[in-house]
Amino acid sequence: MTQDNPKPETLAAKIGVYICHCGGNISDHVDVETVRRRVEKMPGVAVARTNMFMCSDPGQEMIAEDLKSGTVDRVVVASCAPSLHEKTFRSAIQRAGANPFIYEHANIREQVSCVHHGQAATDKATVLVAAAAAKAGQLKPLTPIRVPALRHATVIGAGAAGLSAARDLADSGIPVTLIEKSSFLGGQLARLDRIAPTGDLAADLVRQLVESVLNHRDITVLTDAEVVGFEGYIGNFKLTVRRGQPAVEPATEPRYIPFSGMQPAGTGADKPGDLTVETGAIVLATGFRSYRPRQGEYGFGDFSPVITLPDLIRKMAERHVPGNMLTIDGRQVRAVAMIHCVGSRQIPGIHPEDENGHLNEYCSRVCCTATLNAADRIRQAYPGTRVYELYRDIRTYGRDQEELYEQAGRNGVVFLRFEAENAPEVLPADPGDGFALKVKVTDTLTFGETLEVPADLVVLATGMEPNDVSDLVEMMKLPVGTDRFLLEVHPKLRPVEMPVAGIFVAGTCQAPFDVGEACNAAGAAAVKAAALLGAGQVELDPFVAEVDVDRCRGTGACIEACLNPGALSLVEMQIDGQTVQRARVTPALCLGCGACVAVCPENAIDVCGMTLRQYEAMVDAIVEN
Amino acid sequence: MDDHNDRNFDALVIGGGIAGLQSALDLADQGFTVAVIERDASVGGKMIRLSKVFPTLDCASCITTPKMAAAAHHDRITLLTYCDLISLQRENGGFRAEVIQRPRYVDARKCIGCRQCEYACPVLVPDREQGGFSPTKAIAIPFSNAIPQIAVLDPNHCMLCGRCERVCPTGAVDYFQQPQPFTVTARTAVVTTGFEMTTLADKPQYGRGKIPNLIDALQMERLLAPHGPYNRVLRPSDGKAPDSIAYIQCAGSRDKSMGQSYCSRVCCMYAIKQAMLLSGSLPLADITIYYMDIRAFGKGYEQFFQNAQAMGINFVKAKVAAVEPGPDGAVVLRYEAQDGEGVTTAEHDLVVLSLGLIPAWNPAGVCPLATASDRFIQSRRPKLAPVETAMEGLFAAGAAIGPKDIVDTIAEAGNAAMAAGKYLAALSRQGQETVAAQ
Structure with a gap:
């Protein structure tokens, strides 16, 4: 966007570079001190420091001190993969009173010390840190996108985990829609008798769970129902739910059928057809099926x-x-x-x-x-x-x-x-x-x-084996492990979260669990959803497309390339007394994928935090080092 | 942090290990105010002392420190470290905890964590944070990523030379500091008091801890940690790099002779993990795991076990009957080989006992909370609500209610926060305003 007209920087950025030893995970292979010495001399770098664990409190404090004293106003941390700690350092910067988006992360562990050794490792680490520093020099403060979140959650699957999660959410004051494919509530738990080692009767457990759900005024139960459509984003999802013909005669009051589960009372309104559920968060509790031996x-x-x-x-x-x-x-x-x-x-x-x-x-x-x-x-x-x-x-x-x-x-x-x-x-x-x-x-x-x-x-x-949820996987773009169970973001850091913000996972759709463990998983998912929806609004990363209205000529190329319908549109506006068409971004819907950037003939659109200019600076730094 | 005037919170979390931190974070993120009472000088519990964690082999620090820092900096979380819980009782529909903060002999409000005292101190003390293998000082920051970064003086070893007091730039050293009693009140409480390892002294057949080069698994964690005592794996008696290392499984679990008939649930996986890390740092060493059953039941665990076998780690099904010292610092194991050879002995350079887990806290005399025959806190409804205890408004999670790995602990801690959150929500529906709302 600024190739032929680079805007002069009014104030040169003061970049702080912080290199982590990772307790030896990095420093056993990368000569951290050499990297620090080399980086220190690079343009714009105000300080370069090292620490045994940058993610530890003393490490984070080191950054905060430099920001507070005005020594630095851009931060680069060279450590592990950003998936692990980018968020940690952004919060540290925010706590120090600075904008969290003046931050760039260089991965010198997974991309360097895990795979290279000796001089080659030190050299590659230097190059990656130099590139990050060059990008950091071009970073501008950004404002997170705040959108209102619907105070409503949807739980898919009414086995032990789904029932438990629905009741937990409703008990904490969040209205819930519980969607179940079959005519029965109770899932695989209803197919058991006395369960070990407590000797509890599975039927009693199902009854207790189901009654607490059916008697809850904040829970809407939809049986014989399937999710067939999905759109929206965290806080504002829209699900299309298709209700089929019940497989069993409607019951006048809830009844327990052994080895099937509990059938809720049918009402006249339970007609087959599609309905729309608008919801702020989704808990997947789609459960398992028993392995069928081959012939x-x-x-x-x-x-x-x-x-x-x-x-x-x-x-x-x-x-x-x-x-x-x-x-x-x-x-x-x-x-x-x-x-x-x-x-x-x-x-x-x-x-x-x-x-x-x-x-x-x-x-x-x-x-x-x-x-x-x-x-x-x-x-x-x-x-x-x-x-x-x-x-x-x-x-x-x-x-x-x-x-x-x-x-x-x-x-x-x-x-x-x-x-x-x-x-x-x-x-x-x-x-x-x-x-x-x-x-x-x-x-x-x-x-x-x-x-x-x-x-x-x-x-x-x-x-x-996990139940076949390939339709949901496809619709919601969910990751599945090699074991075919749904794959959480990280087993310890974010164990109940899917990478799609606002979607959580509970119970045996994630991994085999017993009933108690499935209920723990359900509570863990529900507490995250409750915390998310309790605030009434959610923050989205501001890494979205931005249109330079001065350059845009309204060709519409970006709209054709856009992967998420609604994220980009052409609007009419008055410029110099003339009515013209210009592209406009709906930030909450933008995926930040950059497809529009690639096709714009005028270079009039860019993704915040990942601009062409920032990438050019990175490439220059890589070539120079 | 460590501001211990008598105070009122929505929730009280007892124990600042990974379970307590997770519960505190999940409660605070729901909008409640939380106090965490921790016995140790730092939060982080057992997890922060580990090297790497199964099955992802992430470094333990990298996973624990962000949760420690997030809790320390959370607006609604107060961490109270170096504190003993004297009494926890129900009172006025909530809980009243009597707590005593032990003296650090360092003023927490003045200490800036600069370590000048530690550098100046002339007394070397075996560092229990490093398995006792390397020294620390009689006044020191507990370990590099401890939270809070406040020095602690060890009165058993301090010789009162006064150097630390002279070098401290903020005048924080206080040789006359007294225990500080205070009271915390809260509407709900979560017990996350974790575990300790079984003691070797209980097993005469394994030498009661007197055999050289027979170490426990937590000591091996430190030998393997990248910031460990030697920076590499050496055996303690003579500093030799071991060529042959063995693990004795169920040393303190599934063993009625030691009073622990239960399975400790994590030892199979931590032994396999350590064996994998060892084969990375000592590629030529032979590693053998003597086991009864390999219990690799969690997500990705069985595949981890299969990988270990493919890497050449040797698995021998046998319960080791006796351990004796051998020549040149070797350790001799006696067991019945199941491949038909009968009673067999094997010699290894270094042997690790996979000790089991026992509860770290006994509520007797502190709180009327029931424990089961295994001495862990009793769950009232293990199937539908594992985190519920027999006491109203009191929840528990993690190893306090039975041995548990980190993944299961974190899920359970989330569920305890959910249960406590629901309990608080029900109280506010009855008209009791939360502290956060006030």
Whole structure:
């Protein structure tokens, strides 16, 4: 924008450069002192300092002191990736009374010390810091964009996490719309019986959660509903929700249907069709589904007595046949073999990928305890039924879970341990021994002996997979990990946030969790949403396009290139007595992508904080150093 | 900070580790005023003392310091460090905490953290912040990224030579400082008192802490930390770089002989993490982990374990029965090999005990709060509301209610802040105005 007419700087910027050792993570590879000495001599640099941890309080104070004393008025910190600490340093600058956007971040850890060593590392660090300093010299104070935020949140998914998050938000005074795809509330929790290790009845937990939601005047529940449209931005989202035909008869009052969940009372207004929900924040609680074994996996689909753990739980709960022995599907079970890690902890080269090329390499976290719980209950209720558990590692990590493991052992559950590469085989039993099947296993607990376990029933401890939310992922541009679960910004710094501001994640759509952990995750997401909406307005980064009205000729090229409809428009205005068309930016909608900058024939549009001139200065500095 | 007149807050957070900081931040961001009471001279808890954290291998400081700084600078958060909680009782529908701030022998309002006292002090003391491997001074800033940056004098080692007092530019050193009792009142409280490691003294088979080159995992954290005592991994007895390092898992967990029958939940992952870091700093060393079950259950943890195996870290399924000193500073382990060799001994240059977690705080005599048989605070509804305790208006999070990794702790701390926030919201609906609103 200023190529042929550079505006003279009225006051030269006083740049402070602060280089972090990162406690050795940087300084073990980069000669930080050399970088400091070189940078100190660069044009515009008023001071260059180093610190063991720039992000620590003494580090931040160092910057604040220099700003307050007037020594510097532009700040460059050379440290880790900006995703980690750019925000930290902007806040430090703001606390010192300066504009937070006079800041530029140079990444000399991930981009330098993690990958280069010795002289090359020091030289590259110098170049990156020089470029950042050159850009900093061109930075201008910016004002964050403040937009009003709707005091309303939307929770998608009404399992344990979704119900819990909706109630938490409503209890803190924020109206909530809860959207559920099925006709029932309770999610996968409703598909359980007694849950370990507390022995709570899942139905009771679902009832408690659902009643607190249905009786809350600030929660609107939409069942048989799906999000089909998404637009807007933090504080001001607009969702299109499509309500389908309910799969079950409407109920006159809320009712609990075992293994389905709680059905809210239907009203005459519940007609199929689209409605619009305007909301300030979104909590995704779309949950998991149980892994479905492939045909032939441990005999699944080949032999009818091979079932999954969810199947066993349901069969035992639905039809209790008293007696010395467990009865399943009308057949007495003299021995049951339970195989762990089915569809979890899969290893490339050992386990085959599914039809879409996926492998579930993660641990599903809950199956060990759930399997032990089922095994122990069988041994207690049906002492005539023998129980074998075939496992890789027993992961009873949680409170009171180890005790359950011990108790199962005391109650006569027999444990056999196999290695992943030497998985058990489920085979038809030898003729004449009367059992339905036998399981052949190489047991490492008996020094690698190959054993054959007779079984009338084989139970596969199937793991968790995230529900398919590819439509939401596509619409909201959400990141998904290699494990296919939704991927948070950072597991410790921003564990419930999606990169799209105002969208949060709760429960098993993020990773396998048990019920208590899912409720913790829901509370963690709700508290962030509550803090966001409590203020009534949100601040957006000012890195948006800006039109130089003097240069703009209203060609409209920028509007054609714009990726977010509505962010740019042509407006009529009076200039020198003439009515002309000029481009105008709606800052809250601008993505700051720069597509408009690239196409403007007049160089009349630029992105604040990332101007062409700033980039030119960076390139010049790189060439010179 | 450290302004301890008797004061009233919306919420009181007991413990300034990662759980307490997260709860305090999430409460303050909802608009409530919060006081954090911390026993130590700095906030940050166990996490700030770690090297790197699993499964991302982010440096622990890089994740903890921003939360420490954010809490320290938050308009609605007051950090009260070096404080003992004497009593916490319900009173007038809220909580009354009696607190004593221990003397630092340095005036917190005057100290500017310049470290002149530390440089001048002639007394060297083993630095417990560095696992006892390197010295600090009898008056010192606790560690480089401590918050607050206020020097603390160690009266057990100070010889009252007066040098620190003479060099202090602000006259902050005060040899006559007394314990400061004060009262904090609040409507709600969150207990985030964290954990300590089990003590070696409880296990005669492992030498009761007397075997050279048998260290604990927190000491190894310091050896691995980039700003650690030696700047590299050396074994303590003779300064030799170890060629063979072993980890003994479940040393203090799943072990009734030590009174801890539960799983400590983090030791598998921290041992794997340390093993990975060791194979980076000592590429030629053999690293063996003796384990009962590998419990890599969190997000990305199993993949982390698989990577460790691919890197050549050796996993041996065995519960180590006994540890003895060997020749030339070696450590000898005795265990039953499950590959058929029976009772086996193995010699390593350096052995790390993966100690378990025990509660850092016992509410007995301070607060009528129930603990379970594992001595951690009892959750009233572990499934639907893990953060609720039996006391009205009192919530708990993190390792105070059972061993927990950082990721799970941060989520639980957020939930505790949500629960406490809801409790405060309900009180204001009943007409009780929050402190922040006043």
